[in-house]
Amino acid sequence: xxxxxxxxxxxxxxxxxxxxxxxxxxxxxxxxxxxxxxxxxxxxxxxxxxxxxxxxxxxxxxxxxxxxxxxxxxxxxxxxxxxxxxxxxxxxxxxxxxxxxxxxxxxxxxxxxxxxxxxxxxxxxxxxxxxxxxxxxxxxxxxxx
Amino acid sequence: xxxxxxxxxxxxxxxxxxxxxxxxxxxxxxxxxxxxxxxxxxxxxxxxxxxxxxxxxxxxxxxxxxxxxxxxxxxxxxxxxxxxxxxxxxxxxxxxxxxxxxxxxxxxxxxxxxxxxxxxxxxxxxxxxxxxxxxxxxxxxxxxxxxxxxxxxxxxxxxxxxxxxxxxx
Amino acid sequence: xxxxxxxxxxxxxxxxxxxxxxxxxxxxxxxxxxxxxxxxxxxxxxxxxxxxxxxxxxxxxxxxxxxxxxxxxxxxxxxxxxxxxxxxxxxxxxxxxxxxxxxxxxxxxxxxxxxxxxxxxxxxxxxxxxxxxxxxxxxxxxxxxxxxxxxxxxxxxxxxxxxxxxxxxxx
Numbered sequence: 001x002x003x004x005x006x007x008x009x010x011x012x013x014x015x016x017x018x019x020x021x022x023x024x025x026x027x028x029x030x031x032x033x034x035x036x037x038x039x040x041x042x043x044x045x046x047x048x049x050x051x052x053x054x055x056x057x058x059x060x061x062x063x064x065x066x067x068x069x070x071x072x073x074x075x076x077x078x079x080x081x082x083x084x085x086x087x088x089x090x091x092x093x094x095x096x097x098x099x100x101x102x103x104x105x106x107x108x109x110x111x112x113x114x115x116x117x118x119x120x121x122x123x124x125x126x127x128x129x130x131x132x133x134x135x136x137x138x139x140x141x142x143x144x145x
Numbered sequence: 146x147x148x149x150x151x152x153x154x155x156x157x158x159x160x161x162x163x164x165x166x167x168x169x170x171x172x173x174x175x176x177x178x179x180x181x182x183x184x185x186x187x188x189x190x191x192x193x194x195x196x197x198x199x200x201x202x203x204x205x206x207x208x209x210x211x212x213x214x215x216x217x218x219x220x221x222x223x224x225x226x227x228x229x230x231x232x233x234x235x236x237x238x239x240x241x242x243x244x245x246x247x248x249x250x251x252x253x254x255x256x257x258x259x260x261x262x263x264x265x266x267x268x269x270x271x272x273x274x275x276x277x278x279x280x281x282x283x284x285x286x287x288x289x290x291x292x293x294x295x296x297x298x299x300x301x302x303x304x305x306x307x308x309x310x311x312x313x314x
Numbered sequence: 315x316x317x318x319x320x321x322x323x324x325x326x327x328x329x330x331x332x333x334x335x336x337x338x339x340x341x342x343x344x345x346x347x348x349x350x351x352x353x354x355x356x357x358x359x360x361x362x363x364x365x366x367x368x369x370x371x372x373x374x375x376x377x378x379x380x381x382x383x384x385x386x387x388x389x390x391x392x393x394x395x396x397x398x399x400x401x402x403x404x405x406x407x408x409x410x411x412x413x414x415x416x417x418x419x420x421x422x423x424x425x426x427x428x429x430x431x432x433x434x435x436x437x438x439x440x441x442x443x444x445x446x447x448x449x450x451x452x453x454x455x456x457x458x459x460x461x462x463x464x465x466x467x468x469x470x471x472x473x474x475x476x477x478x479x480x481x482x483x484x485x
Contacts, residue, residue, distance in 0.1 A: 013345060016161040023165055024352075030172035031359055037179035038363060038370075041186040042474070045374050048190050049478050052381075055197065056463065056481045106208050132194055135201035142211055142285035157345055164349040171356040175363050182367045189378055196385060273389075294483035296385040 029121065036119045040129070043090070046079040047113035047130035050092060055134050058096075058109055062140040070095055090115055090129075096136075105141030109134050195263055196296055199270035202259045203294065210240070210255060210274060211285050218279060218288075228279060229253060252277045254292070271295045369473045376428050376448035376468040377476045380455070383408060383421065384464055384480045393482060395457035395464060398422040399438045404455045406464070409435060420444075423453035428468070 054073070075090040076082045084091075092113045099106040113130045217232035229244070229251055236242060241256045253276040261268045273293035387393055387408045398405035398420055405422035416435040421428065428447040431439035452469035462482045469475030 010341070012155065013157040013341060016157045017345070020161045020165065024168065027165075027168045027172045027356075030176055031356070034172070034175035034179040034363060037176070037183050038366060041179070041183040041367075042370055044183075044186040044190050045370065045377075045476070048193050049377065049476055052193065053477070053479045056479045059481045059483075060461070103205075103208060105211070106204060130190055132197060133201075134197045135204045137204055137208065139286065142215065156342060160346060160349050164353055167353045168356050171353075171360045175360045178360075178364055178367050182370065185371065185374065189374055192378075192382075290485045291483050292485070293389040295388050296382075 032121055036121065039119065043113075043115060043129045047090075047092075050075070050079065051111045051113060051130065051132050054092065054094065054111060055109065055132070055136070058136045060139050061136065063138055069097065088116055099135065105138045107136050107138060109136050191263075195261060195268055199259050199261050199268060199296065200294075202261075203257075203270050203272050206257050206259070206272060207274070207289075207291075210236075210276075211289055214276065214285055214289055218285070225279070225281075229276075232276065250278050266299065268296065268298045271297065366473070369470050372448045372450055373468055373470060373474060373476050376450050376453070377466070377478050379428070379447055380406060380421065380466045380468075381478055381480055383419075384482065388482055388484050390484045392484070393457075393464070395455050400424055400441065403453075405439075406455055406466075421447070423450070426451065428453055 050073075071094045072084075073092045073094070074082050074084045074088040075092070076087055077089045079090065082088060090113065092111055094112075095110040097108045097110075098104060099108055110133045111131065112128060115127045115129055116125065118125050118127065213235040214232060217228055217235055220231045221228040232253065233242075236255070243254050243256075245252045245254060255272075255274040255276065257272045259270040259272070261270075271293055272291070275290050275292050277288055277290070279288045383406065384393060387410065392409050394407045394409070395404050396407060397403065400422065401424055403423060405420050408419040408421070410417055410419070418433055418435045418437075420431045420433065420439040422431075422439070423429070424441065424444070426449060428450055429441070429444040430447050431444040433439050433443060448468075450468050451471040452467065452475065454467040456465045457463075458465070462485075463479055464482060465477065465479050467475060467477045
């Protein structure tokens with residue numbers, strides 16, 4: 001004879017919470033990935049603004065390739081310029097080279113904006129956010145007729 | 146006597162599965178939102194690069210003109226009145242120009258349009274330079290001044306036509 | 315006989331006791347509360363992300379709008395920065411000739427929005443003829459005539475501030 005005992009099984013609850021815990025790990029990774037993607041989007045915007053500012057500074061520079069052939073500008077987490085230290089989060093690497101001997105008044109300016117520390121859940125250090133190459137004019141080149 | 150225990154209608158399983166559906170929906174919404182934002186950022190960055198590509202080509206053209214001005218100045222050092230004639234010869238046929246005469250002073254306006262085609266859309270950089278009469282001690286940057294350095298692109302046209310047979314716009 | 319009776323009273327009735335039912339309900343309530351708080355948290359996370367995305371979009375639109383307007387009107391006498399009559403703050407003014415008439419496009423900040431107004435050159439802009447471009451909290455623009463550089467700052471309080479510099483190529 002069956003006693004017909006009906007009871008609430010704890011096992012069912014434990015199993016369902018266990019399944020939730022396992023699947024929630026994947027879902028939380030999705031949330032983290034969306035936050036990282038959002039951060040990357042903002043970093044691209046900031047990198048564009050900062051590199052534009054550098055390019056515009058070079059627009060009427062005198063003797064650019066002699067002034068600084070290679071330079072690095074460091075930024076903190078809020079994209080404020082800072083010195084190179086452990087808090088530096090971003091850097092813009094600049095490279096300026098005279099175009100050719102025939103075109104001594106023109107220089108090639110290469111800018112690379114990178115993130116120095118990896119994004120959450122990512123391994124790559126020095127992640128390149130944005131790069132741009134432009135030609136700048138040396139305003140002192142035509143100084144003498 | 147056999148004792149059988151039965152679960153209470155699987156309520157916790159239903160609850161957990163509903164919760165999982167909710168979490169997955171919000172997670173997918175978040176990732177879609179972020180992905181669209183990243184695409185917009187990248188598009189903005191790409192437009193910016195396009196401008197500077199046009200700008201760089203403009204700089205090459207400007208340099209070319211200035212070097213011709215420099216050559217014209219060297220040739221017409223002894224005869225300054227022949228500056229514009231010499232410059233006209235040096236500019237050749239490829240550079241569009243017009244001669245102006247204002248208040249007894251002569252000048253040349255040079256025009257150039259640089260075109261860049263990207264994703265079947267064209268972007269233009271219109272350049273106009275004014276070459277004015279050089280004085281005895283004029284620098285090249287004073288003789289050649291930029292009147293126009295304008296970016297423009299074709300207006301966006303929505304193409305919502307559908308090929309009746311192929312079914313693709 | 316009495317002992318048997320007392321045993322009967324405490325014996326499980328139909329396989330359930332009150333304490334067992336209560337503890338099962340309590341566990342179920344706890345589980346339900348946990349699930350509810352988890353779904354509220356996930357909604358909060360999505361909401362926060364969406365707000366941040368909207369704010370960064372507004373800043374991007376405002377900043378690139380100004381920069382593009384300057385680049386598209388880089389012509390002698392085409393660009394100016396001067397106080398606009400509505401708020402007295404600096405505004406970007408673009409002068410252009412359309413069908414023989416001289417027009418001025420005023421880009422200024424008013425009441426939480428970056429606004430654009432197209433009026434005749436001698437007219438002053440007003441809110442009636444203005445269009446909203448982007449929702450920002452702060453907009454500053456300055457024109458350094460010596461260096462021919464226009465510096466723009468757009469910002470949203472508590473979020474971010476974008477600063478851009480454009481050198482006007484034309485004299």
